[in-house]
Amino acid sequence: MPAVRHASFTPHVAPDTRLLILGSLPGVRSLAERQYYAHPTNQFWRLLGAVINRPLTDMTYDERLGALREAKVGLWDVIRSAERRSSSDSEIREVEAHDLAALVGTLPDLRMIAFNGGKAAAIGRRQLPGVEGVEVVDLPSSSAANTGGYAGKLERWLRLRAVLADWTILPFAEPWGGGSAKR
DSSP states (O other): OOOEEEEOOOOBOOTTOOEEEEESOOOHHHHHHTSTTOSTTOOHHHHHHHHHTSOGGGSOHHHHHHHHHHHTEEEEESEEEEEESSSOGGGOEEEEEOOHHHHHTTOTTOOEEEEESHHHHHHHHHHOSOOTTOEEEEEOOOSTTOTTOHHHHHHHHGGGGGGGTTSOOOOOOOTTOOOOOOO
8 A cells, every 4th residue: 555645633722721742643544534533442532531530432522622621631743744554653754743842832831741652752852852841741652553551551641630730620430440539
């Protein structure tokens, strides 16, 4: 199959965004559905739902985006466009990166940037060598291709809560045993 050039989505941010999660480039399913993390095996919505203690997987896409906005969480990708044969980050070639510094400059309340996976971190960190007052963290990829297991990923993803500390986390029952919390 020949490589095809793919382009990412517009950022989902608000001026009061505190946490910006950056992926690499949407996969085939996400591009087809025009939704971040649309593939059902990707654990993104489950992991982020645990972070903000909201049942994101049970919501419509628009409701998910609304819940993120309420929680002061933004989404975008480090890659504006690239060539790729499949959804695999290992096949990404001919990268044109987004201007992350320009976006970050519009987010005065930003406290943390989290890269979802190694490819996003490798490209994004080159663009953001140091952002004053903003913590930059690398997360294990939410993709099913990352076989590290949900529990291991969750432990690292839950650290994102620190920047959302004064935001009220709403209670809900999680099948993995997470309880309600008020931060």
